[in-house]
Amino acid sequence: MIKSVVDMLKINGCQKKLSLGWNVLARMCSSSETIKEIADPTKKICELMISCPKLGLDTSLSENGIRVSPAVVENVLRRFENAGMLAYQFFEWAGKQRNYEHSVRAYHTMIESLAKIRQYQIMWDLVNTMRSMKILNVETFCIIMRKYARSQKVEEAVYTFNIMEKYDVPPNLAAFNSLLSALCKSKNVVKAQEIFDGMKDRFIPDSKTYSILLEGWGKSPNLPKARDIFREMVDMGCNPDIVTYGIMVDILCKAGRVDEAVGIVKEMDSSFCKPTSFIYSVLVHTYGIENRIEDAVDMFLDMERNGIEADVAVYNALIGAFCKVNKLKNAYRVLNEMDCKGIRPNSRTCNIILNSLISCGDTDEAYRVFRRMIKVCDPDADTYTMMIKMFCENDELEMALKVWKYMRLKQFVPGMHTFSVLINGLCKKGNVSKACVLLEEMMEKGIRPSSVTFGKLKQLLIKEGREDVLEFLREKMNLLVKEPLCD
Numbered sequence: 001m002i003k004s005v006v007d008m009l010k011i012n013g014c015q016k017k018l019s020l021g022w023n024v025l026a027r028m029c030s031s032s033e034t035i036k037e038i039a040d041p042t043k044k045i046c047e048l049m050i051s052c053p054k055l056g057l058d059t060s061l062s063e064n065g066i067r068v069s070p071a072v073v074e075n076v077l078r079r080f081e082n083a084g085m086l087a088y089q090f091f092e093w094a095g096k097q098r099n100y101e102h103s104v105r106a107y108h109t110m111i112e113s114l115a116k117i118r119q120y121q122i123m124w125d126l127v128n129t130m131r132s133m134k135i136l137n138v139e140t141f142c143i144i145m146r147k148y149a150r151s152q153k154v155e156e157a158v159y160t161f162n163i164m165e166k167y168d169v170p171p172n173l174a175a176f177n178s179l180l181s182a183l184c185k186s187k188n189v190v191k192a193q194e195i196f197d198g199m200k201d202r203f204i205p206d207s208k209t210y211s212i213l214l215e216g217w218g219k220s221p222n223l224p225k226a227r228d229i230f231r232e233m234v235d236m237g238c239n240p241d242i243v244t245y246g247i248m249v250d251i252l253c254k255a256g257r258v259d260e261a262v263g264i265v266k267e268m269d270s271s272f273c274k275p276t277s278f279i280y281s282v283l284v285h286t287y288g289i290e291n292r293i294e295d296a297v298d299m300f301l302d303m304e305r306n307g308i309e310a311d312v313a314v315y316n317a318l319i320g321a322f323c324k325v326n327k328l329k330n331a332y333r334v335l336n337e338m339d340c341k342g343i344r345p346n347s348r349t350c351n352i353i354l355n356s357l358i359s360c361g362d363t364d365e366a367y368r369v370f371r372r373m374i375k376v377c378d379p380d381a382d383t384y385t386m387m388i389k390m391f392c393e394n395d396e397l398e399m400a401l402k403v404w405k406y407m408r409l410k411q412f413v414p415g416m417h418t419f420s421v422l423i424n425g426l427c428k429k430g431n432v433s434k435a436c437v438l439l440e441e442m443m444e445k446g447i448r449p450s451s452v453t454f455g456k457l458k459q460l461l462i463k464e465g466r467e468d469v470l471e472f473l474r475e476k477m478n479l480l481v482k483e484p485l486c487d
Contacts, residue, residue: 041066041067041068041069041072042072042075042076042079043411044064044066045061045066045068045072045076045090046076046079046080046411047411048060048061048064049076049080049086049090050408050411050413057086057089057090057093058089058093061090061093062093067097068094068097068100069100070100070101070102070103070105070106073090073091073094073100073102073103073106074103074105074106074109076090077090077091077106077109077110077113078109079411079413080113080413081109081112081113081116081413082113082116082381082413082414082415082445082447083113083413083445083446083447084113084114084116084117084119084445084446084447085117085119085444085445085446086413086444086445086446087110087113087446088110088113088114088119088122088446091106091110094106104130104135104137104140107126107129107130107135107140108139108140108143110126111123111126111127111140111143111144111147112143112147114126115143115144115147115148115151116147117446117447117448118151118448119446123144127140127144127167131167131168136167136168136169137169138164138169138171138172138174138175138178140169141160141161141164141167141169141171141175141178142174142175142178142179142182144157144160145157145160145161145178145179145182146178146181146182146185148160148182149182149183149185149186149188150182150185150186152186152188154183154186154188154191157179157182157183158179158191158195161175161176161179171203172203173203173204173206173209176199176203176209177206177208177209177212179192179195180192180195180196180209180212180213180216181212183195183216184212184213184215184216184219185216185219187219187220189213189216189217189219189220189222192212192213192216193213193216193217196209196213205236205238206238207233207238207239207240207241207243207244208243210229210230210232210233210236210238210244211241211243211244211247213229214226214229214230214233214244214247214248214251215247215250215251217229217251218247218248218250218251218254218255219254221251221254221255223251223252223255223257226248226251230244230248240273241273242273242274242276245264245268245273245275245279246276246278246279246282248261248264249261249264249265249279249282249283250282252264253282253283253285253286254286258283258286258287258290261282261283261286262283262299265279265283274306274308275303275306275308276308277303277308277309277310277311277313277314278313280299280300280302280303280308280310280314281311281313281314281316281317282317283299284296284299284300284314284317284318284321285317285320285321287299287321288317288318288320288321288322288324289324291324291325293321293322293324293325293327296317296318296321297318297321300314300318310341310343311343312338312343312344312345312346312348312349315334315337315338315343315345315349316346316348316349316352318334319331319334319335319349319352319353320352322334323352323353323355323356324356326356326360328353328356328357331353331356335349344376344377345373345376345377346377347377347378347379347380347382347383348380349373349377350369350370350373350377350379350383351380351382351383351386353369353373354366354369354370354383354386354387355386357369358386358390363390363391363394366387366390367387367399370383370387370403374406378410378412379407379410379412381412381414381415381417381418384403384404384407384412384414384418385417385418385421387400387403388400388403388404388418388421388422388425389421389425391403391425392421392422392424392425392428393425395428395429397425397426397429397431400422400425401422404422413445415447416442416447416448416449416450419438419439419441419442419447419449419453420449420450420452420453422438423435423438423439423442423449423453423456423457424453424456426438427456427457427460430460432457432460432461432464432466435457435460436457436461436469436473439453439454439457439473440473440476443473443476443477448477449477454473454477457473458470461473
């Protein structure tokens with residue numbers, strides 16, 4: 001029986017190269033020597049999960065004498081949050097180990113990972129397991145509501161809220177707010193408003209409730225409706241807090257009313273509610289978008305004069321403003337100032353600069369910045385995706401693979417977009433074998449490829465007369481996702 005696309009591609013002349021790779025993996029994963037003491041079990045587990053074939057993972061984990069703890073399992077699950085089925089395989093293995101029991105946090109992390117890849121049947125199985133152990137809580141259902149809403153499964157999100165009683169977890173104001181927030185963040189604010197109007201007598205709204213709706217209408221965008229919510233909030237005796245003011249400033253800025261937003265900040269200065277660095281970051285960012293670089297700098301200086309310390313978010317906004325007007329030297333000066341003040345840049349800092357350099361076509365400088373930045377902060381999915389895409393579009397596939405190799409070395413688990421840009425790049429170069437191996441690896445991790453990515457590979461396989469491989473991949477993809485609504 002053919003067990004993987006690798007085996008199928010061996011038939012087409014790839015036998016020596018691919019079998020050598022799997023032999024190396026086999027030696028790595030089938031050692032009979034038991035490791036008595038492992039200084040860093042999290043690191044060892046991650047190495048095994050990345051390097052071992054799926055079918056040999058359980059055996060490999062057991063043979064290495066790894067002892068798990070709640071903290072170790074939680075760390076591993078977080079590292080593999082983008083590889084839902086691989087994470088679930090480890091989760092199942094860990095649950096069978098002696099003197100170990102999954103924590104609530106481990107269950108929640110696993111539920112999030114499964115929901116992300118729409119494995120709702122398994123997700124609800126875990127919920128039922130938690131119910132039998134009497135460890136279900138409000139947060140469990142809040143996670144599920146958020147994930148359903150993010151996938152635009154609005155009715156399922158509302159259904160989850162409505163069945164909380166059935167699971168002996170009575171919904172409270174926190175759950176109500178979580179449902180509204182999930183709907184608003186997924187651009188379903190009209191539905192959120194409808195639910196709010198129908199249930200506000202059952203759950204007395206607080207400032208957080210109104211702030212959620214305010215933000216939802218702001219993102220809609222519907223400034224008049226946002227103003228109505230703000231007025232209702234005040235009329236109902238809910239005093240706006242710093243979060244509410246921050247949302248209102250953000251809404252006004254996105255509506256192109258930055259000067260009005262500055263007026264609100266000045267009002268805050270004269271009241272008990274002082275503006276935060278977040279509010280200033282929004283203003284600086286907005287001035288940057290509008291190419292008002294002098295105003296962006298003045299706002300930054302005003303913040304410092306008011307005794308508010310700049311954090312990485314404000315600095316990122318200022319760097320973004322300079323990049324927007326192609327003043328990269330100034331952006332680098334801001335980086336130096338951050339260093340002098342002991343404020344470490346984050347992946348967002350790196351991504352802002354990289355995006356600017358790539359947009360200008362300065363790919364060499366982008367790579368130099370990438371190499372410098374990885375010494376001070378960990379790249380995120382956007383960083384890796386950006387760099388791999390840049391090299392693929394410039395026909396520098398070897399460099400793209402070099403970044404991919406570094407990413408794997410750092411044990412970063414790629415998501416759908418990162419896989420897709422490299423697979424597309426391989427297809428562009430006609431490297432069907434490597435593209436097929438990556439696509440299978442992607443699906444092994446429980447990640448469903450986009451129709452565009454699969455379509456590109458499909459055309460190449462048909463062109464090369466490899467309908468057998470295409471059918472194998474198609475069947476594997478069709479079996480990947482099941483989406484029943486279960487309880």
